[in-house]
Amino acid sequence: MPPPTPRPTVLRSLKRTVGVLATAALLVLLAPAAHASARPPLADGFGLTQVASTAGSAPANTDTNFVITVKSAEVQGEQNIRIILPDDYAANPGKRYPVLYFLHGSPDDPSNAFYGNEALTGAAGMITVVPDGGNRGWYANWLNQHTAAGAQNWENFHIKQVIPFIDASLRTIATKQARAIAGISMGGFGAFHYAQLHPDLFSQVGSLSGDLELGANQMALRLATVASLTNASGALCASTSGTVACDGNAYAPGVDSDALFGTPYPVFNADWRWNQADPVANAAKLGGMGIHIYVGNGDGGKYDVREWWLESASVHMKAKLDALGIPVHYENYGNGASWGQYCKGGGHEAGCWYQDLLDLVPRLRSALSPAA
Template identity: 35%
Template sequence: MNARALTTAMLAGTLASGIVAVPEAQAAIAPPHLADAFGLTVIAQPEWAEGSDRTFTFTVATEEVPAFTVMPGQVSGEHVVSVTLPNGYDPAQSYPVHYTLHGGGDYPNAPWLRQAIEESTAHEPLITVAPNGGGRGWYTDWVYPGSLGLQNWETFHLEQLIPFIDANLATVDAKEGRAISGHSMGGYGAMSYAERRPDLFTYVGSFSGGLDLLNLEMRAAVVGSTQLAAYGYPTVAPDAIFGSPIWPLDWNWNQRSPAQHVESLRGMGIALYSGNGGDLAVDPVQAIVEHRARQTTAVASANLTAAGIEHDFLDYGDGSDWAAGCTGKHAQFACLQANFDHFIPLVMSRLQHP
């Protein structure tokens, strides 16, 4: 497989199905009822995830993303959102909210993501929200969405979903009560959202995110995601998301590259996580994808350092000292669980909470 083919898989965030069983539990109470608000129409009220009394999913429609390219099990225009409540959730309290963004080719209600969230927040008074980002949404308002209609993912999440959650759940409705993170494509999204709207978030985390859109391999990865059916059907034009990647028409790629626009993060908590792929001969695609993701994370870290902005760069290499079962690969559950376990205490040290 050539280098271009390898890098098109970058930031996919796809894990093997059924890698970890989710513990069974019995829901003791009904999940909350949600009301339409801020341009979101609830088309399916919350239902507990199978075996859980903390995580529920609901479905909304929005005119900002009225249709999207779908993967198996998805319905175009129906946006599933997963919410994990703290143990003993009390509507009379006000809880901080952690928004976490899934990777390319993945789902907001993926079993691995639910397990990572539930385990890392088991003893924390924290609400976690995982929204649909589409298989190739890239957490941005698309430049040329074509026949799909508007693909305003950023507007959907920041202008609609956040106030919707605050209106329907017991939240700390302020920057002091919000954090954001993401894996792979979602790591890009988390950093981009935090930079563009620092008024909304107190902490940001990137888990193996592709943070440097000036990197030609990153551009190949994004363009590749437009052409692969695994990221959703139908496929879309190569310039649909960020516009043309070729100079001098690449202005939007440059403006939307988190690694080069770190100044607005000053004063925010920042944690960047990445491995180096470990043994590149073992699971070479995921090894090389992680190796490249680390390069873009290192660029972001270097720019933060040059700007004098405090941050943590958790560079865990081959994973041997990070977590049992982590070998530094991309989209490896053991590594990601360790990332969540490390990130959540950092977040809670800064967020306002009961």
């Protein structure tokens, strides 16, 4: 006797069940294989609260090179932090690593692909952290916290929040001997400024085309800094990092020229706070550190006048260090002709900084305490 013919409603139910099972099986087959993520859990703390962001969820993020976004009462708005882990981070759960804090230029952002370049990711022996410094934060606690730019306590953000957050979240060697700081342009100023203010935190410091002189002897760089504060329309690119296009809104809203360090004008010593923050004036505070300075001259200013100004600042810093008997690794590659294939014209641009990093990163990796 033939089996009974199922009723239409039963057939539809069976088809749905088979369809659901088939879809589930297909999803299982297509799902990526489970793997141990190298990205560690990062708990909020030290005044930092993580928030969802486009940069934080970008497809370019990987387990070992990713961006998180945080909010802090110390600085207005949301701030990106790029974290680059050594390739063997997940495979060696008992291993600890030195840390390089790498500070970006102005205007720029850690989510820029440049800060995930191979010269930094190749530093397998250390963790690299690129924290946000704002388009014109200048790695300082501003004198005036009540401008249209809102809270601007960048030193507090980096020193009191980001560094302890990283040490608590990642397997760092949390000592001066295992911590370096370096930066580009505005970030070069920031690296030397922080190293001079907090010599107990860093054993190595580096500048790539850094604004290393803000004293009255270097008014071109001081006025370029002022231009970023006031959003001066004719000078928006005067201190850019070169890794991003110049944007007419990069330094908006404009604030008073006194907002950062008080009046910048050298009349009756009214600019004393600028002189106090000048890295050249504080060169003696770098004694005992490993110091690395890289700069070009923009082909004597014909290719890039910005780098020509910065060369002057770097020359003055080296002369001061030499006079103090403090060793420094100094690379002045002029027009860039002998500094590798990526550095064109010795300008204030990413190709030259990539070459700088190819030289700097192995030096830092060798100088910092080995992984525990």
